[in-house]
Amino acid sequence: MRVGYGGGIPPNIGEGDRAAGADGIRENLDPSWLRGDPPWVDLFTVWLREAIEARIPEPNAMVLGTVDADGHPATRTVLCKGADAAGIVFFTGYDSDKGRHLAANPYASVTFPWIALERQVNVRGRIDHVGMEETHAHWFNRPRGSQLSAYASEQSRPIGSRTDLEAKAAAVAEEFGGFDDGAEIPVPSDWGGFRLVPTVVEFWQGRANRLHNRVRLTLLDDGWRAERLQP
Known part of the structure; x- marks a missing residue:
């Protein structure tokens, strides 16, 4: 079953920002929107706030992808508990499936699926352990x-x-x-936080007729590169 993205009539070629998307937002996502240090943080923060304001259920839910020691992928939904210039934070048991996967392969991908707003953000990068002070602050x-x-x-x-x-x-x-x-309940010895440190961040905006907008940031040796991708 294919879900429609509205509008049976394609936008005129060359209309650019004047072509309203299926979500009713006329502005097309563009690499110029990515500013700040690092350049993904400001737009991500705006989109997360708008997801909260739109009363999307669990707006901080994200799909976490990991790979086990045998190279087999797995995904599950977890809650983002922190997002800033340092990265994306979540908490779990270190001996859980995802904890063992991340011990074997300390790289991951997360996707925020704000489907009601026709937006997604995908973040990829290495995984670090969150410090005990931050873990304790969250636990208590x-x-x-x-x-x-x-x-x-x-x-x-x-x-x-x-x-x-x-x-x-x-x-x-x-x-x-x-x-x-x-x-007081102490922090379990096998429980704590992970931080995904981004090296790739992609923003996706739904458009009519599946001519979606994708903008990807990639961290290179000389800094971040932003580019538009074909849908």
């Missing part, structure tokens, strides 16, 4: 229930039933004094 800002679940879960490991999983969580809650209140 999480709701207590999320802390308990992360502490109880041996992420990506098999378990017999939902009842068994809930029993593990209840045992951890009892150990620390309850679900709603009790002793």
Whole structure:
């Protein structure tokens, strides 16, 4: 099933910015939009804010792609917990599938699929561990229930039933004094943050008749290069 991108009549050749896209935004994404240091940050920040303002569900959700030790790819959706000039941050168990993949191949790709706005941003680059100070700051800002679940879960490991999983969580809650209140829950030794340090960032904007706009930034030895790509 193919989803339409609006407008059965193609825009006139040469209309450029005057040709309204299927999303109703007349301005066409252009390499000149990419400014700042590094040049992807400003536009990414604007698009993320607009996704939040549009009330898109989980606007900070991103599809994370990794490759295991045998060269097999895997994807899953995770939540972005930080985005600035240093890179894109997320948190997980180090012994999870993605944690083991990143230990074997410390490179990854993430895609923010803001489909309702007909926008995507893809970021690729190496993976670094987030420092303990940043990990602790994030952990102790999480709701207590999320802390308990992360502490109880041996992420990506098999378990017999939902009842068994809930029993593990209840045992951890009892150990620390309850679900709603009790002793401080420490950061698990096998849990923490990763930062994707970008070397490639691509912005995608949907247009009518699938004549989409793509602009890619690539980090070279002498700095960032921006170029328009054919859809």
